[in-house]
Amino acid sequence: xxxxxxxxxxxxxxxxxxxxxxxxxxxxxxxxxxxxxxxxxxxxxxxxxxxxxxxxxxxxxxxxxxxxxxxxxxxxxxxxxxxxxxxxxxxxxxxxxxxxxxxxxxxxxxxxxxxxxxx
Amino acid sequence: xxxxxxxxxxxxxxxxxxxxxxxxxxxxxxxxxxxxxxxxxxxxxxxxxxxxxxxxxxxxxxxxxxxxxxxxxxxxxxxxxxxxxxxxxxxxxxxxxxxxxxxxxxxxxxxxxxx
Numbered sequence: 001x002x003x004x005x006x007x008x009x010x011x012x013x014x015x016x017x018x019x020x021x022x023x024x025x026x027x028x029x030x031x032x033x034x035x036x037x038x039x040x041x042x043x044x045x046x047x048x049x050x051x052x053x054x055x056x057x058x059x060x061x062x063x064x065x066x067x068x069x070x071x072x073x074x075x076x077x078x079x080x081x082x083x084x085x086x087x088x089x090x091x092x093x094x095x096x097x098x099x100x101x102x103x104x105x106x107x108x109x110x111x112x113x114x115x116x117x118x119x
Numbered sequence: 120x121x122x123x124x125x126x127x128x129x130x131x132x133x134x135x136x137x138x139x140x141x142x143x144x145x146x147x148x149x150x151x152x153x154x155x156x157x158x159x160x161x162x163x164x165x166x167x168x169x170x171x172x173x174x175x176x177x178x179x180x181x182x183x184x185x186x187x188x189x190x191x192x193x194x195x196x197x198x199x200x201x202x203x204x205x206x207x208x209x210x211x212x213x214x215x216x217x218x219x220x221x222x223x224x225x226x227x228x229x230x231x232x233x234x
Contacts, residue, residue, distance in 0.1 A: 034221060043209065044163075044224045095222070108213075108222050110155075112162035115168060 002028050004096050006111035008094030013118055021079045021114045026075055027061035029074035034108065035067070044071040050077055084118045091115050121146045123193075124208045125225035133233045138197040140228050142184075142210030145191065152193040153211040153222065154184055162208070169193060180204070205232045 003026040013019050023033060032051050036044040048064075050056040050071035058064045065086075068080040077096075081088050095108040124225040144150055147151040167178025174186040184195045193210060208228050214220035 036224075038220045041229075046221060046223065049221055063123070107168070110163040110165075 002096075002098060002109040004030075004094065004109045004111040006094055006114050008091075008114060010115045011117070013039075015118055016083055016087055018080055018082045019084055019116060021081075021092055021116070022080070023077045023095075023111055025075045025096040025098075025109070028096075028098045028109075030077075030098060031074065032097040033071055033077040033087050034095040034097075035069060036093045038097065038113075040091075044093060047079075049064065050073065058061060062109065065113070084116070086118045089116055089118045121148075121150060121212045121223055122214045123209075123223065123225035125208075125210050125228050127228055128226065129229045129231065131231040131233060132172075132200050134202055135199050138182075138195070138200045138204065140195040140208050140210075140230065142193045142195065142225060143191050144193060144212050146212060146214070148214050149150045150187060151220075152184075153213075154177065154193075154195050155211060155224075156177065156219045157207045157209065157227075158161055161208075166195070166208075168221070177193060179205075200232050202232050202234070 005024045007022045035047045037047050038044045046059050047062045048056045048058045048069050050069050052071050052074050056057035071077040091113050094111045095111045097108050124143045132231045142222050153165040155163040156166050157163050167176045167188045169176050177183045182197045210225040211222045213222045
């Protein structure tokens with residue numbers, strides 16, 4: 001089955017620094033990738049949608065200058081949290097959609113998540 | 120716009136009892152519907168999905184859900200709960216008519232299993 005990986009799985013950084021999280025589709029090409037944020041004991045909130053080779057589309061209320069998304073290839077998207085602050089601490093989950101094929105053209109495959117802690 | 124509402128943030132059942140997690144959806148177009156499970160500090164695992172074929176959908180670990188258009192519901196059931204079913208469950212919806220669709224999640228239901 002389709003596998004999505006994230007790196008790192010956990011990261012601790014100091015306030016004011018930037019952190020990059022990678023999301024890779026391992027055995028398929030992902031035309032679209034999604035980034036979600038999950039607060040403790042809360043649901044997943046969609047942050048942005050990125051298509052390979054174009055600018056990401058951010059959901060309302062998400063600061064695009066703070067959460068930089070790059071989708072440089074069909075297998076890699078990155079989320080950079082710039083000038084991180086403690087309130088950015090969260091569980092970040094990426095998701096990838098394969099190119100349309102077969103019976104599940106719109107299925108999204110989820111990565112295992114990255115736990116970010118800003119001290 | 121699409122959305123899902125999960126009734127009950129916490130459900131507790133005895134081991135061996137029926138599990139019923141409720142989900143109602145709102146969508147102006149025919150939807151795809153999903154149930155995901157999340158164990159502590161882990162990512163999401165797809166339990167099952169409705170993609171306009173059979174209205175009764177069977178998933179992994181004996182879970183199933185029934186799409187009821189008249190009730191705009193997609194409730195998740197399992198005949199007999201196991202201790203290992205304790206987790207957070209999310210109902211989700213996406214627009215199946217658009218290649219630009221995205222999955223929107225409900226608020227989640229925490230399932231606890233009593234010995």
